Amino acid sequence: MKEMNILNSLRQNNLSFKLVPIHIRELIYFQEVPCDIYGYVNEFFVVVMQKGLLINKDSLQQVINLGADQLFVLDDDYKLLVKKNQKILLEISRSLSIGDVIANGKKQVYYLSLNLEYLYQNPTDDETLLLQYQCIKSLGRLLLAKLSLIPVLFQYLLDQTYHYSVSQPLLSSLILLGYLKSTQQFSEKDIISLFLTSYFKDIGLSIIPKTCLDKKDLNEEEKKLISQHQQFSIEILSGRIPLGVNYFNIINNHHVHSLLGGDVVTKANDQNEVLIGAETLFVEMVDILAAMISKRPYRDGLTLYSGLQRIKDILGKEHQQEFKLLVWFLQKFFKLDDKSS
Numbered sequence: 001m002k003e004m005n006i007l008n009s010l011r012q013n014n015l016s017f018k019l020v021p022i023h024i025r026e027l028i029y030f031q032e033v034p035c036d037i038y039g040y041v042n043e044f045f046v047v048v049m050q051k052g053l054l055i056n057k058d059s060l061q062q063v064i065n066l067g068a069d070q071l072f073v074l075d076d077d078y079k080l081l082v083k084k085n086q087k088i089l090l091e092i093s094r095s096l097s098i099g100d101v102i103a104n105g106k107k108q109v110y111y112l113s114l115n116l117e118y119l120y121q122n123p124t125d126d127e128t129l130l131l132q133y134q135c136i137k138s139l140g141r142l143l144l145a146k147l148s149l150i151p152v153l154f155q156y157l158l159d160q161t162y163h164y165s166v167s168q169p170l171l172s173s174l175i176l177l178g179y180l181k182s183t184q185q186f187s188e189k190d191i192i193s194l195f196l197t198s199y200f201k202d203i204g205l206s207i208i209p210k211t212c213l214d215k216k217d218l219n220e221e222e223k224k225l226i227s228q229h230q231q232f233s234i235e236i237l238s239g240r241i242p243l244g245v246n247y248f249n250i251i252n253n254h255h256v257h258s259l260l261g262g263d264v265v266t267k268a269n270d271q272n273e274v275l276i277g278a279e280t281l282f283v284e285m286v287d288i289l290a291a292m293i294s295k296r297p298y299r300d301g302l303t304l305y306s307g308l309q310r311i312k313d314i315l316g317k318e319h320q321q322e323f324k325l326l327v328w329f330l331q332k333f334f335k336l337d338d339k340s341s
């Protein structure tokens with residue numbers, strides 16, 4: 001009996017080295033469980049969903065009933081799971097405008113977020129980066145043709161449970177695209193390039209530990225690390241996505257007036273004053289707004305109205321015209337209270 005226990009312990013120990021944690025959302029759109037799913041139940045790793053099992057409310061409830069609060073797959077199966085989810089993203093991105101556009105848009109946002117998580121796990125993976133680039137570009141084109149999707153997808157994404165480093169890039173880029181379109185100053189090609197720039201500007205956060213991103217009170221070293229994320233983004237993206245040097249400059253300067261999307265305001269002083277173009281200002285302005293109205297682990301999100309008031313305090317005086325245009329766009333699409341204009 002004792003030998004059996006030792007053998008069991010050895011097996012469990014061996015298994016623990018081969019298991020990779022997954023989130024239930026990585027399984028949601030499959031009809032069947034694509035590989036054996038393990039859970040940690042009563043101090044043991046056990047299969048809680050067998051390969052081929054139908055995925056429905058009952059099978060998911062069974063896992064919850066077992067008390068497996070974290071799920072795992074074998075490392076080889078994990079690669080398979082990622083590929084299968086990426087295939088779904090590619091397929092939905094190729095047929096976005098066919099059928100129910102709202103449902104397609106939501107499903108694509110869901111999978112874009114999932115693939116961004118994969119990219120955060122492995123920012124050097126060319127295939128994952130290229131897939132994300134192509135698919136976010138497809139979404140940009142769809143949004144230009146149907147601006148009314150912006151508030152729908154914005155709210156949908158706000159309601160998801162992705163980490164803010166995953167949802168923030170798209171939240172800010174959704175507002176940016178609608179805002180740029182409503183200014184009537186940009187060609188569709190330029191709007192798409194700026195949409196992509198905004199989306200990828202924070203990919204450098206992938207290098208920073210989440211424990212650091214989730215802290216309210218950062219020490220000097222942590223602040224310094226986070227303030228370098230723009231440079232990390234440039235290093236990750238250079239030569240790997242087809243964006244021109246002007247767009248990389250926007251990434252570099254997207255926190256000229258703020259750090260952490262408005263949570264820590266560090267207005268550039270006279271010595272450090274950086275001359276920035278209108279495009280950088282637009283990218284930064286909507287980034288701050290999106291950050292303020294979405295939750296962080298250490299604070300709630302502000303209302304759109306309160307978020308705009310903060311933007312007005314930070315940038316509104318110097319950039320009145322741009323601010324008014326932002327309010328105008330939000331009033332039109334997000335049914336903003338009149339008091340904010």
Ligand SMILES: [Fe+2]
Binds near residue numbers: 229254260
């Ligand atoms: Fe940023």
